[in-house]
Amino acid sequence: MSDRSLQISEAPWAGAEVLRASGLVVDRDSSVALDGAGVTLYAGEIHALMGVNGAGKSTLVAALTGALPVVGGEIRLDGRALGRMTTTQASAAGIASVYQEASLCGNLSVAENIMIGQEARGRFGIDWPETHRVARRTLSRLGLDDLDSTTPVWALPVAERQLVAIARAVVHDPRVLVLDEPTSSLEPHEVERIFSVLAGIRARGAAVLFVSHILEQVFAVSDRVTVLREGRDVGTFETDDIDRAELISVMLGQDLDSLRMLGSGTRPHRQEPEGDPIYRTDKLGLRGAVAPVDIDLYRGEILGFAGLRGSGRTEFANVMTGSLRADTGEARIDGRVVKMRDPAQALRLRLGMVTEDAADDGLVTGLTVRQNIVLARQALRGWADPVGAAEADTLVEELTESLSIPADLIDEPVDRLSTGNRRRVALARILATRPRVLILDDPTRGADVAAKAAIERKIERLAGDGVAIVYISSEMEDVVRLSDRIAIFRDREKIAEVSSGPGLSVDTIVELIADDSHYDM
Amino acid sequence: MNSSKPAGAKGLVAEVVRKQYFWGIIAIVLLLAVNVFKDPSYLAISISPTDGNLVGNLIDILRAAAPVLMIAVGMCLVVATGGIDLSVGSIMVVAGAVSMELLAGSNAPDSLGAAFIAIVVALAISGLLGAVNGVLVSVVGLQPFISTLVVMLAGRGLAKVITGGQNTSAVNEPFRWVANGYAIGIPVVFVLAVLITIAVGMLVRKSALGLMIEAIGMDAKAARLAGLNRRGLLMTAYISSGLLAGVAGIFATASVMTVDVSRTGYQLELDAILAVVIGGTSLAGGKFNITGAAIGAILIATLDKTVVFLGVSSSATPAFKAIVIVALCLLQSERVRALFRQRRIQRPTGTAATKKETVSA
Ligand SMILES: Nc1ncnc2c1ncn2[C@@H]1O[C@H](COP(=O)(O)OP(=O)(O)OP(=O)(O)O)[C@@H](O)[C@H]1O
Ligand SMILES: [Mg+2]
Numbered sequence: 001m002s003d004r005s006l007q008i009s010e011a012p013w014a015g016a017e018v019l020r021a022s023g024l025v026v027d028r029d030s031s032v033a034l035d036g037a038g039v040t041l042y043a044g045e046i047h048a049l050m051g052v053n054g055a056g057k058s059t060l061v062a063a064l065t066g067a068l069p070v071v072g073g074e075i076r077l078d079g080r081a082l083g084r085m086t087t088t089q090a091s092a093a094g095i096a097s098v099y100q101e102a103s104l105c106g107n108l109s110v111a112e113n114i115m116i117g118q119e120a121r122g123r124f125g126i127d128w129p130e131t132h133r134v135a136r137r138t139l140s141r142l143g144l145d146d147l148d149s150t151t152p153v154w155a156l157p158v159a160e161r162q163l164v165a166i167a168r169a170v171v172h173d174p175r176v177l178v179l180d181e182p183t184s185s186l187e188p189h190e191v192e193r194i195f196s197v198l199a200g201i202r203a204r205g206a207a208v209l210f211v212s213h214i215l216e217q218v219f220a221v222s223d224r225v226t227v228l229r230e231g232r233d234v235g236t237f238e239t240d241d242i243d244r245a246e247l248i249s250v251m252l253g254q255d256l257d258s259l260r261m262l263g264s265g266t267r268p269h270r271q272e273p274e275g276d277p278i279y280r281t282d283k284l285g286l287r288g289a290v291a292p293v294d295i296d297l298y299r300g301e302i303l304g305f306a307g308l309r310g311s312g313r314t315e316f317a318n319v320m321t322g323s324l325r326a327d328t329g330e331a332r333i334d335g336r337v338v339k340m341r342d343p344a345q346a347l348r349l350r351l352g353m354v355t356e357d358a359a360d361d362g363l364v365t366g367l368t369v370r371q372n373i374v375l376a377r378q379a380l381r382g383w384a385d386p387v388g389a390a391e392a393d394t395l396v397e398e399l400t401e402s403l404s405i406p407a408d409l410i411d412e413p414v415d416r417l418s419t420g421n422r423r424r425v426a427l428a429r430i431l432a433t434r435p436r437v438l439i440l441d442d443p444t445r446g447a448d449v450a451a452k453a454a455i456e457r458k459i460e461r462l463a464g465d466g467v468a469i470v471y472i473s474s475e476m477e478d479v480v481r482l483s484d485r486i487a488i489f490r491d492r493e494k495i496a497e498v499s500s501g502p503g504l505s506v507d508t509i510v511e512l513i514a515d516d517s518h519y520d521m
Numbered sequence: 522m523n524s525s526k527p528a529g530a531k532g533l534v535a536e537v538v539r540k541q542y543f544w545g546i547i548a549i550v551l552l553l554a555v556n557v558f559k560d561p562s563y564l565a566i567s568i569s570p571t572d573g574n575l576v577g578n579l580i581d582i583l584r585a586a587a588p589v590l591m592i593a594v595g596m597c598l599v600v601a602t603g604g605i606d607l608s609v610g611s612i613m614v615v616a617g618a619v620s621m622e623l624l625a626g627s628n629a630p631d632s633l634g635a636a637f638i639a640i641v642v643a644l645a646i647s648g649l650l651g652a653v654n655g656v657l658v659s660v661v662g663l664q665p666f667i668s669t670l671v672v673m674l675a676g677r678g679l680a681k682v683i684t685g686g687q688n689t690s691a692v693n694e695p696f697r698w699v700a701n702g703y704a705i706g707i708p709v710v711f712v713l714a715v716l717i718t719i720a721v722g723m724l725v726r727k728s729a730l731g732l733m734i735e736a737i738g739m740d741a742k743a744a745r746l747a748g749l750n751r752r753g754l755l756m757t758a759y760i761s762s763g764l765l766a767g768v769a770g771i772f773a774t775a776s777v778m779t780v781d782v783s784r785t786g787y788q789l790e791l792d793a794i795l796a797v798v799i800g801g802t803s804l805a806g807g808k809f810n811i812t813g814a815a816i817g818a819i820l821i822a823t824l825d826k827t828v829v830f831l832g833v834s835s836s837a838t839p840a841f842k843a844i845v846i847v848a849l850c851l852l853q854s855e856r857v858r859a860l861f862r863q864r865r866i867q868r869p870t871g872t873a874a875t876k877k878e879t880v881s882a
Binding site for chain 1: 727728729730732733735736739740743744745746747748749750754807808
């Protein structure tokens, strides 16, 4: 897919300075998360904020929106210095935000979520009809007239939730809109929708700051980009003046030559699977989630699941591990029928899964990175046979290194990690259980460029070691590049299976998904 | 990012000072100081001329600490899982009632065999009551507070049924020795209690049990996803607590060779919780510290003895203990700590920028 497909009309951004943050210092618990970071935003620009995991992007967002106290530096809005402020004061001043983990109330309706805390008030308290009118007006301004404002938020797909969160942020025409990874794990068409909304906001003269790890998106929509590294801003560039390699080298703080290893070559694909499948499903399905599916998964192969969100790919992955309980068909591991009940049982069968949902990552809050990794290995062994210190060291070192988890994080409690680093620890935790079958749902979500490359290399190495892998990603290109075979899902069923190879491209798969012929039954 | 630890003896001291049970040790010293102030010979330990055993107030304190130590260790494990065990006092009285009844009804009441049977049966029943707690919490899914409250009420009733409402007494020298005997001059109860504490400590720390219990206490859902057997771990914690309460019950009744169905173990759950909290284990579950709980137990015994020694009305002790618990819980609460922390950050310890501001202001 070309960068152009995401291109939004040119920005009229040579506007006035709206927000200038400089020398910001923010402490998180005992450590310094921001150590002199700043960013300047002009009216009518879309400004990208980049940096590796843990660079301080979310912390900067939180500082700008009053969610974390600033102990040094200053924030000026329209030239006026803002003192210590709460989130309410920040949004009253015109700084609106959408956080990394969208925080909406699942049980409330779309309109209620948009308006909560900023309801229209009449003489007798909240004016509900007016409140709903404002909500609908905001939605239609964002081009979301088709969204029913009375549906509860839990019933919406992730992308629309993200859009609701954005709508909530723009009700009162903010001067500055700050978004923390609004697009990670969204489908291309969903991303486009969000970006066209952002372009609309820019056109009204506001400044938009958004965090993303995805270079294509940054180049496609942003006017300028600021890079953070280790809590400081290390450069601001016009996106037209910098190329990808340069940007990556600024982010990582390494020169271009040492970055060759990040090249994204296609890996040599194995020919055909041999032997008996290690995991086989026979009409395995769950009514309402995914129609019965047959899958054969062999040792040492990567089986990609392609399909849009809601196509059944994630649902089937969950059925495969017992996170969702199948109601038809059967699953066999090594030829023996198994009934998947819960994660503990899946682990005993040496079946590991990384879920798409960050809240379900299985990391024990309060334990350190090391303890979480060791605990996973320990759970497999039972309490009576403790993992020795030497063994634990080797295990932790091997896993953190291969997933490029910084060594100084190993003894930090996991709740102090940035989102991207935490997700990588969740992956390390699963790998510590030495799975024979590994199901990865969007394992590179939220990972920075280097981390993403490291994860993909690790996956290839695991396959080389004989692990059978199911790989799911919203980035179709990644699925095509990594997989040996690809199962294609649409409308809650598996519609085709193709072997990967030089001949296969993303377009082939997109065509298969778009193709209606299999409906002629 | 790792706070660098100063090495050597100084480092060790700094390490201990940071531990919450450091304040427990300070409190013990203060209480003893108060006693010495009243009677300068309070700390004197003499060797009894008749049998060569150590006697003195400190020895009395150690002896009194033994039962509290046992229930505190059990409570520590349960609290770490994120639960609480209100039934320990009642399990104590059941263990006492069972052993006294067995001894009193035995054919050879004063034999070693009778003592052995009494102890084994009492422990079995205590473990069973702990298992009831475990089942209610982990299988039925009741809240620990409610589950153990039920067993607490039922337990004392059960003890009354066992003894027919009487305060049963018995005579059995080996059984009495458990609480009143001496081994190399030191009270046997205390030696036993310390040995059991060390054994439990070793078991949980040398195996992976401790880490697993902490994990389910910190984040039950994540621990389940990580493949831990939550049910089994909860059962282990509650059964251990029951067994240890049984031991405490035997200690408590053996010292007077009588079970007092309405007073043995009465309100001792409060002491156990207090000991655990003093030791730095948060009632919210998660990280636990058995050493700390042991120090807490000794502090409570010291407190009890001090109150008696000073002649303060003993009915005031529970109120005093309650105040200590509330104060410690406040100290452990995130919000209160954050308050202290913010104060500190606002002082000019921060960055150059804040310094400048405070100077110019
Ligand atoms: N809740 C927290 N408590 C303590 N420290 C934290 C917390 N969250 C993040 N940190 C620390 O603050 C620093 C910056 O983290 P931040 O979340 O801002 O990174 P980020 O750039 O958003 O990374 P990511 O791409 O992974 O989202 C890191 O060193 C991290 O360890
Ligand atoms: Mg972040």
